[in-house]
Amino acid sequence: MTDFIPISEIINTNVSWSYKGYYNGHYLLPSNTWRDFKQLNNNALEYAYNKNITFLTTNKGVLIFDLNLMTMELNPNDINDSITIPIIIPIKRSL
Numbered sequence: 001m002t003d004f005i006p007i008s009e010i011i012n013t014n015v016s017w018s019y020k021g022y023y024n025g026h027y028l029l030p031s032n033t034w035r036d037f038k039q040l041n042n043n044a045l046e047y048a049y050n051k052n053i054t055f056l057t058t059n060k061g062v063l064i065f066d067l068n069l070m071t072m073e074l075n076p077n078d079i080n081d082s083i084t085i086p087i088i089i090p091i092k093r094s095l
Contacts, residue, residue: 013046014038019072021089023063028074028087049093064090 037045041058048056049067053058056065057075065072071088 010043010047013043015046016094017042017045019089021090029088
């Protein structure tokens with residue numbers, strides 16, 4: 001289950017969240033490089049982490065996060081390719 005996080009409850013944080021992949025808004029691919037999330041995703045992930053929310057989505061439901069497994073993936077309903085292989089990307093939290 002995904003929880004709805006009211007935008008008014010999300011505050012800026014100095015904690016950094018990153019993912020080991022490449023995301024251009026359409027495709028999510030694995031890579032050897034850790035990249036930082038944009039501030040809004042970073043803040044949403046930190047809010048969920050602090051509130052013990054296990055699953056959440058951002059970017060209008062396109063990105064799905066599992067904070068128990070520390071992974072992210074694209075919502076399969078939002079992928080337009082006729083042949084799609086689910087790609088799960090590791091995420092991490094850094095202080």
